[in-house]
Amino acid sequence: xxxxxxxxxxxxxxxxxxxxxxxxxxxxxxxxxxxxxxxxxxxxxxxxxxxxxxxxxxxxxxxxxxxxxxxxxxxxxxxxxxxxxxxxxxxxxxxxxxxxxxxxxxxxxxxxxxxxxxxxxxxxxxxxxxxxxxxxxxxxxxxxxxxxxxxxxxxxxxxxxxxxxxxxxxxx
Amino acid sequence: xxxxxxxxxxxxxxxxxxxxxxxxxxxxxxxxxxxxxxxxxxxxxxxxxxxxxxxxxxxxxxxxxxx
Numbered sequence: 743x744x745x746x747x748x749x750x751x752x753x754x755x756x757x758x759x760x761x762x763x764x765x766x767x768x769x770x771x772x773x774x775x776x777x778x779x780x781x782x783x784x785x786x787x788x789x790x791x792x793x794x795x796x797x798x799x800x801x802x803x804x805x806x807x808x809x810x811x812x813x814x815x816x817x818x819x820x821x822x823x824x825x826x827x828x829x830x831x832x833x834x835x836x837x838x839x840x841x842x843x844x845x846x847x848x849x850x851x852x853x854x855x856x857x858x859x860x861x862x863x864x865x866x867x868x869x870x871x872x873x874x875x876x877x878x879x880x881x882x883x884x885x886x887x888x889x890x891x892x893x894x895x896x897x898x899x900x901x902x903x904x905x906x907x908x909x910x911x912x913x914x
Numbered sequence: 915x916x917x918x919x920x921x922x923x924x925x926x927x928x929x930x931x932x933x934x935x936x937x938x939x940x941x942x943x944x945x946x947x948x949x950x951x952x953x954x955x956x957x958x959x960x961x962x963x964x965x966x967x968x969x970x971x972x973x974x975x976x977x978x979x980x981x
Contacts, residue, residue: 775925775929775979776976776979778929779929779932779979780976782929782932782933782936783969785936786935786969786972789936789942789969790939790965792943792946793939793943793946793961793966794962794965794966796947796949796962797949797955797958797961797962800950800953800954800955800958801959803953852951854952854953855952856951856952892952892954895953
């Protein structure tokens with residue numbers, strides 16, 4: 743019997759260590775480069791969907807400007823003191839300060855930088871965010887210093903004849 | 915360089931581009947969350963549009979990947 747030397751000779755490519763210690767696992771299925779890329783693209787699609795969802799959520803959430811409602815009796819807030827409340831929704835922290843006898847200003851308590859809560863500093867007459875040292879002007883909420891670039895969300899308030907401070911709606 | 919080696923290298927480049935785009939998507943997610951936390955609607959919408967464009971680009975790159 744003669745051997746055909748032109749035919750390719752099959753050579754085993756199994757490494758020696760695998761011949762000495764053979765094992766098989768179901769999880770050893772090969773993932774091709776194309777499948778790997780497809781998984782990545784699917785992940786990118788999921789993240790794009792999440793981004794669109796976040797944008798819609800952000801838009802819908804800020805539509806709620808709030809309905810007029812009483813907050814607190816003006817007599818219960820001393821001049822120069824702040825008062826914490828929720829407006830327009832129960833999950834929206836807000837803060838007002840009585841600057842004069844009938845002079846009241848109110849803002850969303852969320853810092854426009856990264857959403858930390860701001861506090862009133864009577865000695866400096868400013869709103870202060872302790873997270874990143876952001877400061878806002880007490881009466882207008884405009885940025886004085888720090889990383890925020892937008893003013894605090896203003897809540898229109900008025901002192902009515904019944905002695906109550908009313909929130910009329912959120913401006914920004 | 916043989917056609918096979920060149921094709922293999924171009925496939926690796928395509929996968930690398932897709933990996934870079936996915937990393938950029940992760941960054942865009944952080945920007946979107948920040949926009950949500952600060953009620954920055956224009957930033958949130960801009961991020962969403964860019965994210966969709968990046969996804970379309972990644973899907974386009976996938977078409978150039980050899981089977």
